[in-house]
Amino acid sequence: MGSTIYIAASGAEARLRQLELVANNLANANTDGYKADRSTFQTFFEGALAGPDGSTTEGAAGGVYVSASDAGFDHSAGPIRRTGGALDVAIAGDGYFVVETRQGERYSRAGSFSVNNEGQLVAASGDPVLGAGGPIDISGADARILGNGDVVENDVVVGSLRVVEFEDEDSLIKQGNGLFASKGGAEPDDVEGPALIQGSVEASNVQPTAELANLVVLQRAFEASLQAMQRDDEATQRLIQEISQ
Numbered sequence: 001m002g003s004t005i006y007i008a009a010s011g012a013e014a015r016l017r018q019l020e021l022v023a024n025n026l027a028n029a030n031t032d033g034y035k036a037d038r039s040t041f042q043t044f045f046e047g048a049l050a051g052p053d054g055s056t057t058e059g060a061a062g063g064v065y066v067s068a069s070d071a072g073f074d075h076s077a078g079p080i081r082r083t084g085g086a087l088d089v090a091i092a093g094d095g096y097f098v099v100e101t102r103q104g105e106r107y108s109r110a111g112s113f114s115v116n117n118e119g120q121l122v123a124a125s126g127d128p129v130l131g132a133g134g135p136i137d138i139s140g141a142d143a144r145i146l147g148n149g150d151v152v153e154n155d156v157v158v159g160s161l162r163v164v165e166f167e168d169e170d171s172l173i174k175q176g177n178g179l180f181a182s183k184g185g186a187e188p189d190d191v192e193g194p195a196l197i198q199g200s201v202e203a204s205n206v207q208p209t210a211e212l213a214n215l216v217v218l219q220r221a222f223e224a225s226l227q228a229m230q231r232d233d234e235a236t237q238r239l240i241q242e243i244s245q
Helices: 002-025 208-244
Strands: 037-045 064-073 080-084 089-091 097-101 105-106 143-145 151-152 155-158 163-165 170-178 178-181 197-200 199-200
Touching: 002 037, 002 208, 143 197, 178 199
Parallel strands: 089 199
Antiparallel strands: 037 064, 080 199, 089 197, 097 105, 097 163, 105 178, 143 151, 151 155, 170 178
16 A cells, blocks of 8 residues: 555545535525635645654655645625614625624624613624724614614614724634634724615625535545545555465
8 A cells, every 4th residue: 555545535634624614604605794714725745744743754755645724714795685674784895893702802794783681782693792982782672773883772872883994804713603803913993984784784705506516526526535545445455465365
């Protein structure tokens, strides 16, 4: 048994990882504010593999292996879906809503908000949505969000949504529940006079047709890797039988 089976196994593992990402994208095709995950398919030489102690293997053969690594997520905006909800709002262009969690500030594109039992405006995750002065308190049911981000109750402005943007959106990582966190100490800038769309939410940017086509291609590639492993194993078995005779 040579290195062929290991190369095929690395291909199968990489395709399996990509299949998981595509399946997760499809599962969130109807999740407001969801951003599709992406991965890259990379090749590397056996000589660059690390040994058990973490050191680079010296003098290894030139077999080409592959791997799938996370490439972040697709930052493009999803389509705007009209809901008519008084507390639903979508960001027109760049920017993120700010949400207060136990781990600190997090960011979201999902603008389907509601009021919790404590009278606070909250995101779908249940975390308070932040305004310029912190969480926004709403005492009654007669409240709505205007296109400039103001939260109005009984014709009185009770708060204004805080919308921020990042110079480099690659500094954001997913946290689940439609929330993103900044990494590497990246700080957002507040958007002055944000442009919002009332009574609407931003839908997922997943394109189901493209993802389904990608799913079929990845499944076939995964099966091809398994077949290559099987053929290599059968060849090894025949060689052992010939030697033992």
